[in-house]
Amino acid sequence: MKEERKKMSKQEQLQNLLGKLRAALPELREIIVASADGLPIAQLGESEIATRLAAMAATAHGLGKRIATTTHLGDLMEIVVRGNQAYFIAYAIGDKGILGLTTPAGSNLGLVRLEAQEYAKRLAELL
């Protein structure tokens, strides 16, 4: 397993991880990994919106961090944008980037949160 991993490029490893996340949460639509300054690093889903979503994830995350410090919320843990049809949820990948997801309304958010945080940790090791 380890050797197999070595042979894979970083991009392949990222795609591999996102694929596993999608397998764990099949209802996920977009899955993106963005740098903290809003550049797309990896994605699963519609490529046309991934670039835009990466920039927006960085904006939402940057602003969320500021709201968290200004209002003494402690460290920012997640950003949730709730539409009447779906959610956009973003998690920090350590200080290296952001994992952004869209998932339909009615998704099990507790499960999404558990899995996403776990994968954010794995992504942090990879980036």
Added chain:
Amino acid sequence: MEPLKVIVTGPVGAGKSTLIRTLSETEVVDTDAAATEAIGKATTTVALDHGTLHLDGHLLHLFGTPGQERFDFMWEILSQGALGILLLVRADRPDKLPAARNILDFVRSRAPVPYVVGVTHLDRPKVWRPEEVALFFGTPLEQVVGFDPRDPAEAARPLARLLELIGT
């Protein structure tokens, strides 16, 4: 006192965040993230900067935008309700002037309000003087102000000019 909303915009590295940090009388809200591109500095604004100051009897709310085009949705959001635009450009980076013009056109199409072009980094070797920048934008020279956004005495000058143009 009715607060005046001013949008501070321009390409990356022009000095937007620096200007707001220099001038603000209230704690600045900034949203810096580590830059992963070679933009000549370690961090970049991803959402907005916000600061306030009193100038010539007015309370100004300064909203600084991100500089990169991928954040153009923030240019649009921050343009709403702006009464004046301060566009910052680097005197030593004439290659970025087309990007600056693009931002100015974008913001003015949403907020058709008076604007001033602030020219920064004039202390570098090989710069475009404010007169040349004015020619590039086709802007009257009185709307173009060369200044140092790090200097508290100078940083308010383009905003004072903007207030005159807004005619408050």
